[in-house]
Amino acid sequence: MRTIFFLVRKEFLQIFRDRTTVLQIFLIPVVQLLVLANAATFDLKQTRLLVVDEDRTTVSSGLVQRLEGGRQFRVVRRTSSGAGVEQALLDGEVTAVLHIPRRFEQDLVRHHRAPVQLILNAEEGAAVGIVQSSAAAILEAYAGELERTLPVMRGSSSAMMPAAPLDLRAQRWFNPTRDYKHYMVPALMVSLTTIIGLLLTAQNITRENELGTLEQLNVTPMTKVQFIAAKLIPFWLLSLVIFGLGLTIGKTVFDIPMRGSLPLVVLAAMVYLIVVLGLGLWISTVTRTQQQAMFVAFFVILIFLLMSGLFTPLESMPRWAQLAAEANPVKHFVFIMRAVLVRGAGLETVAGPILGLAAGGAAVLTLAVLRYRKSAA
Amino acid sequence: MRPFLGFVRKETLHLLRDRQTLAILILLPVVQVLIFGFAVRTDVREIPIVVVDPTPDVATLELRERVAASERFRLVAVAPSTRELDSQFQEGSVRQALVLPRDVERRLGRGDTLAVQLLTDGSDPNTGGIMQGYATAVLRRWHADATPAARGLRIEVATRMRFNPTLESAHLFVPGLVAFVLTIVSALMTAISITREKETGTMEMLLVSPIRPAAIVAGKVTPYIVLGFVSVLLVLVAARAVFEVPLQGSLLLLLAESGLYIVTSLALGIVISTRAPTQRTAMLAALAGLLMPTLMLSGFIFPLESLPSPLQALSHIVPARWFLVVVRGIMLKGAGLPTLWQETLILAGMTVLLLIAGSRRLTIRLD
Amino acid sequence: MAHGGRSRVSGPAIDARALTRRFGTFTAVDGISFQVERGEVFGFLGANGAGKTTAMRMLIGLLAPSSGSATVAGYDVASQAEQVRRRIGYMSQRFSLYEDLTVRENITLFGGIYGLSNRDIAERTGQILSRIGLQRAARELVREIPLGWKQQLAFCVALLHRPAVVFLDEPTGGVDPITRRRFWELIYEAGAEGTSVLVTTHYLDEAEYCNRISIMVDGAIAAMGTPSDVRRGLGAATLDEVFLRLTRPGAAV
Numbered sequence: 001m002r003t004i005f006f007l008v009r010k011e012f013l014q015i016f017r018d019r020t021t022v023l024q025i026f027l028i029p030v031v032q033l034l035v036l037a038n039a040a041t042f043d044l045k046q047t048r049l050l051v052v053d054e055d056r057t058t059v060s061s062g063l064v065q066r067l068e069g070g071r072q073f074r075v076v077r078r079t080s081s082g083a084g085v086e087q088a089l090l091d092g093e094v095t096a097v098l099h100i101p102r103r104f105e106q107d108l109v110r111h112h113r114a115p116v117q118l119i120l121n122a123e124e125g126a127a128v129g130i131v132q133s134s135a136a137a138i139l140e141a142y143a144g145e146l147e148r149t150l151p152v153m154r155g156s157s158s159a160m161m162p163a164a165p166l167d168l169r170a171q172r173w174f175n176p177t178r179d180y181k182h183y184m185v186p187a188l189m190v191s192l193t194t195i196i197g198l199l200l201t202a203q204n205i206t207r208e209n210e211l212g213t214l215e216q217l218n219v220t221p222m223t224k225v226q227f228i229a230a231k232l233i234p235f236w237l238l239s240l241v242i243f244g245l246g247l248t249i250g251k252t253v254f255d256i257p258m259r260g261s262l263p264l265v266v267l268a269a270m271v272y273l274i275v276v277l278g279l280g281l282w283i284s285t286v287t288r289t290q291q292q293a294m295f296v297a298f299f300v301i302l303i304f305l306l307m308s309g310l311f312t313p314l315e316s317m318p319r320w321a322q323l324a325a326e327a328n329p330v331k332h333f334v335f336i337m338r339a340v341l342v343r344g345a346g347l348e349t350v351a352g353p354i355l356g357l358a359a360g361g362a363a364v365l366t367l368a369v370l371r372y373r374k375s376a377a
Numbered sequence: 378m379r380p381f382l383g384f385v386r387k388e389t390l391h392l393l394r395d396r397q398t399l400a401i402l403i404l405l406p407v408v409q410v411l412i413f414g415f416a417v418r419t420d421v422r423e424i425p426i427v428v429v430d431p432t433p434d435v436a437t438l439e440l441r442e443r444v445a446a447s448e449r450f451r452l453v454a455v456a457p458s459t460r461e462l463d464s465q466f467q468e469g470s471v472r473q474a475l476v477l478p479r480d481v482e483r484r485l486g487r488g489d490t491l492a493v494q495l496l497t498d499g500s501d502p503n504t505g506g507i508m509q510g511y512a513t514a515v516l517r518r519w520h521a522d523a524t525p526a527a528r529g530l531r532i533e534v535a536t537r538m539r540f541n542p543t544l545e546s547a548h549l550f551v552p553g554l555v556a557f558v559l560t561i562v563s564a565l566m567t568a569i570s571i572t573r574e575k576e577t578g579t580m581e582m583l584l585v586s587p588i589r590p591a592a593i594v595a596g597k598v599t600p601y602i603v604l605g606f607v608s609v610l611l612v613l614v615a616a617r618a619v620f621e622v623p624l625q626g627s628l629l630l631l632l633a634e635s636g637l638y639i640v641t642s643l644a645l646g647i648v649i650s651t652r653a654p655t656q657r658t659a660m661l662a663a664l665a666g667l668l669m670p671t672l673m674l675s676g677f678i679f680p681l682e683s684l685p686s687p688l689q690a691l692s693h694i695v696p697a698r699w700f701l702v703v704v705r706g707i708m709l710k711g712a713g714l715p716t717l718w719q720e721t722l723i724l725a726g727m728t729v730l731l732l733i734a735g736s737r738r739l740t741i742r743l744d
Numbered sequence: 745m746a747h748g749g750r751s752r753v754s755g756p757a758i759d760a761r762a763l764t765r766r767f768g769t770f771t772a773v774d775g776i777s778f779q780v781e782r783g784e785v786f787g788f789l790g791a792n793g794a795g796k797t798t799a800m801r802m803l804i805g806l807l808a809p810s811s812g813s814a815t816v817a818g819y820d821v822a823s824q825a826e827q828v829r830r831r832i833g834y835m836s837q838r839f840s841l842y843e844d845l846t847v848r849e850n851i852t853l854f855g856g857i858y859g860l861s862n863r864d865i866a867e868r869t870g871q872i873l874s875r876i877g878l879q880r881a882a883r884e885l886v887r888e889i890p891l892g893w894k895q896q897l898a899f900c901v902a903l904l905h906r907p908a909v910v911f912l913d914e915p916t917g918g919v920d921p922i923t924r925r926r927f928w929e930l931i932y933e934a935g936a937e938g939t940s941v942l943v944t945t946h947y948l949d950e951a952e953y954c955n956r957i958s959i960m961v962d963g964a965i966a967a968m969g970t971p972s973d974v975r976r977g978l979g980a981a982t983l984d985e986v987f988l989r990l991t992r993p994g995a996a997v
Contacts, residue, residue, distance in 0.1 A: 339469055375807060
């Protein structure tokens with residue numbers, strides 16, 4: 001026990017003595033969070049739109065006006081012919097083209113339906129879904145407006161009014177302000193804490209190995225368990241502090257929702273970090289140099305982060321990926337974070353994942369302890 | 378020249394013997410292509426949805442079947458009331474709910490207004506909007522078909538996706554992946570590798586030797602240049618083989634531009650290494666100053682147009698941003714140098730500046 | 745156990761029997777046998793790659809023997825490694841103290857690890873500092889103090905818990921002869937107090953300081969005894985000559 005105390009003391013002395021280290025450990029996540037939280041968004045400011053209006057009637061002009069009036073689209077140019085559309089997309093002058101064909105008004109009057117063509121630059125595919133929905137919504141609204149305001153549209157042969165109109169009330173639960181930051185800030189917090197925790201632990205231990213101080217320790221009566229505990233405790237505390245910093249920034253700067261119990265989140269973080277640090281520890285037992293350690297850690301982190309549902313929804317992933325994600329500690333922690341902070345869930349919901357994380361932590365630590373040998377075979 | 382080549386040989390052997398790092402450097406591009414192609418998707422599917430249907434009848438059955446049949450949705454349950462909704466949403470087991478009123482069939486027959494509630498989990502505003510759009514579309518289509526007597530006006534949209542007709546994830550991400558992988562290989566590895574010599578003290582030894590400092594650095598980075606090209610090819614081959622990502626434009630041009638970007642990244646790595654005293658500092662600096670911006674500010678995942686103005690301005694100094702335009706242009710649009718000369722020039726300019734900055738610090742002191 | 749403590753039995757401090765270590769097909773240490781008595785200063789000589797360091801690593805429990813056995817301070821190195829570790833001290837070639845900790849902090853750390861009480865640590869720290877002459881540098885980072893002092897400090901730290909045996913791997917590399925001499929005074933003091941010292945070295949003048957020496961060639965002990973015995977045994981005037989003769993290819997033992 002005393003041994004652990006002395007070793008932990010040494011770690012803290014080493015970390016805080018070096019000012020650049022302290023800066024790195026705390027400043028980098030903070031700055032990244034502040035800057036990147038603003039970057040991570042799929043919110044479209046405005047889609048640059050080219051309108052090809054071959055109809056040129058009041059109805060088609062009305063549609064264009066509708067588009068111009070909204071916030072979603074910025075009509076960069078209107079032409080009456082389809083020439084040059086391809087070039088405009090190629091050049092990047094516009095990212096969307098709305099092509100209104102010649103008999104637009106006529107078709108609406110006679111047949112009550114008219115086609116239009118929407119051509120999207122699908123390069124940055126993420127935006128496509130939103131653009132499509134926005135366009136669809138605008139077109140639908142316009143159609144509805146036409147129905148009500150222009151009697152001629154009602155037609156003579158068909159019924160006078162649309163029977164049984166649909167009154168659709170759409171609501172968004174959680175995140176009513178639709179601020180993307182509310183969604184991304186917790187995600188970024190998790191990423192940054194994970195990166196720092198895992199990287200530092202792996203790198204730190206490997207460094208002792210490289211320097212030879214590890215060998216010196218191995219010759220002492222210090223046991224494996226003491227060594228591992230002494231390495232984990234300081235980094236665990238540090239990572240928790242970083243996490244806490246992240247939460248504070250999230251609340252004060254970004255005003256992220258904290259609907260659920262904060263202590264629950266902190267508890268989850270404590271368990272989660274054990275898993276993460278344990279992984280860093282394990283990595284240090286399979287690598288020999290710092291370069292290797294940091295690289296392996298980086299690789300592992302990358303895969304974990306990508307497959308965790310942090311940045312892209314888990315439901316969209318194929319079955320096998322979702323199954324694999326069950327073994328991913330990040331996935332569980334993100335779930336807990338979002339469930340508690342954004343949706344206000346309680347212990348019943350997150351008890352399972354927390355226990356899972358605890359089990360994972362025990363497993364990883366056991367593996368690391370088994371792998372760590374004071375003497376080589 | 379001889380000592381320089383000898384030095385390159387030593388570096389290459391060093392790299393080749395480090396099996397672990399080498400394995401990862403080769404695995405990394407391939408694994409990333411696979412992950413991004415298969416797993417990382419920005420579109421939404423399999424939305425867990427609940428239909429609240431207090432009085433099931435023919436009409437509502439039709440709606441439920443449509444929802445269940447759609448590959449966009451996964452009908453989790455049909456509930457008689459909204460009682461469970463709160464906890465289900467909280468748990469996250471349900472992300473959308475269609476709440477129908479009573480006696481739908483009768484209302485439709487009488488021509489009454491049908492009030493339907495659509496509840497969507499809006500935690501992620503992006504997917505929230507998309508989910509809402511999908512559900513609305515299904516609902517409206519059902520409603521239109523269920524009330525044949527009066528057809529409202531419909532403007533039907535036919536959407537065409539240019540440059541990525543199938544919206545295949547891989548197509549979207551592969552160009553960005555090329556940039557990302559190169560940043561890792563060229564910049565990160567270089568920075569760590571050079572700093573390693575500094576930290577172990579062997580750098581001093583080298584500085585005293587007859588090889589010029591510039592030659593030392595050049596020798597150190599040469600294996601990574603080769604590795605960079607190998608990585609690009611790996612990404613392209615993997616993407617082509619597994620996902621049939623197209624290469625509309627010239628492969629030669631792509632490789633040439635990649636070569637340029639490799640040098641840019643190398644220069645960045647060198648600059649970082651001249652300022653970082655330890656390997657850990659180099660890695661953290663590369664992570665924070667290079668990888669994160671490449672990931673977030675280059676248009677790789679998050680669209681450039683979505684960035685707030687200050688960040689959009691910042692993105693202009695991220696080399697990956699320009700490189701991404703080039704790669705996407707060549708791969709997805711088949712663009713050639715005439716279209717891309719501006720970006721190429723900018724990249725070249727950045728490279729020159731970085732090389733000057735790096736070499737200046739080098740010749741002064743390498744510590 | 746708080747302190748190192750004496751050997752369990754009053755047998756030799758180190759007793760190696762046919763100690764062997766193989767790496768694949770390469771035999772680094774080939775069945776060496778020797779004993780080191782209490783308080784003896786034993787020099788472990790040999791060319792680079794002869795197997796000295798490998799042999800030492802087996803004795804301190806960092807490497808498992810392929811065959812053969814050894815006891816240190818009465819305990820078997822393979823099966824009772826933890827007891828061995830409590831009773832030995834070690835100073836590696838890189839004299840691994842923490843460069844980014846101060847002199848005092850290093851002493852405190854290892855004192856704590858070896859189970860010394862706070863009072864003992866304080867007492868010992870004072871003793872070490874005055875013995876080496878580092879009182880003024882107590883708060884300096886180890887990185888900043890001169891090499892000779894680093895070595896002496898590392899040695900004293902190895903002796904903190906008054907071990908029965910202390911192992912030194914090339915402890916005096918890179919310093920002038922006077923500084924080396926001072927280091928060896930420390931070694932003698934330790935020997936006089938009953939600590940056995942096993943030291944590997946390249947410096948043949950240091951070999952003369954030892955009670956007994958052994959010379960390893962290609963993994964085996966080619967000569968062993970007091971320095972004068974060894975010289976006489978090969979009919980050589982200096983240990984230099986002995987060394988050259990033994991390590992030249994085809995040399996007869």
